[in-house]
Amino acid sequence: MPTDDVTSPAQATRILELLWRHHLPAKSSTRGPKPGRTVDAVVAAGIALADRDGIGKLTTRAVAAELGMRAMSLYTYVPSKEALLALMVDAVAAEDAPLPTSAPPRERMIAIATGVRAELIAHPWLLEISPWRQVLGPGRMRRYENQLAAVDGIGLNDLAMDRAIAVLTDFATGNARLAVAAAGAGAQLSDADWWAVYGPELARLVPEDAFPLAGRVGTAAGEHHQAPADPDGAFAYGVATLVDGILADT
Structure with a gap:
């Protein structure tokens, strides 16, 4: 039976070989029927299913069904x-x-965070996969290479270059999570409609003298955004501030 034990040496080797399959020497042809699908097709079907239905619906059986295959054939x-x-x-x-x-360096660094955020918003299921110990394949390695090239030569040492990319990625990921949540809530009720219901009730129920700053600032922000928050505006402000801080150390 197939195993999900990704800690076994055999499984680790198999995953790495699959990730780097296009960089390995071509195998000599063997006898027998040729596979009816490719690994690329299986991966594309998995992405399409996760984009459409969420990662909770991603199973090997569901991916096999997308391809018109039997579940065991997927293995x-x-x-x-x-x-x-x-x-x-x-x-x-x-x-x-x-x-x-x-x-200019500032635009390059903002582009790093913008790219990470856009990818996560386009594929929200990525937010549900732990980034810790993700196995590096050619796609992620090329991304890291390109990100390093974007900050190379601006006055950061190697460790600072790596940390700058990590900080920009972490900020973009956190903001993308908020943007995805806002989009999901908006599918049920628009932010303007939500604020029209809850804004007046909060103003009526929350004692002004108990939370003077929170009441004043929160009301001003809510009325301005007509929403609980503004993920797009927060990203633009935050990434610019973050990049300016990194550049100040160069």
């Missing part, structure tokens, strides 16, 4: 769901748009 291509997720994450990273390496 001919990927050994486990965990392996499929690693391949999906790397395939999405491989689609990154180029970074503006000839632009």
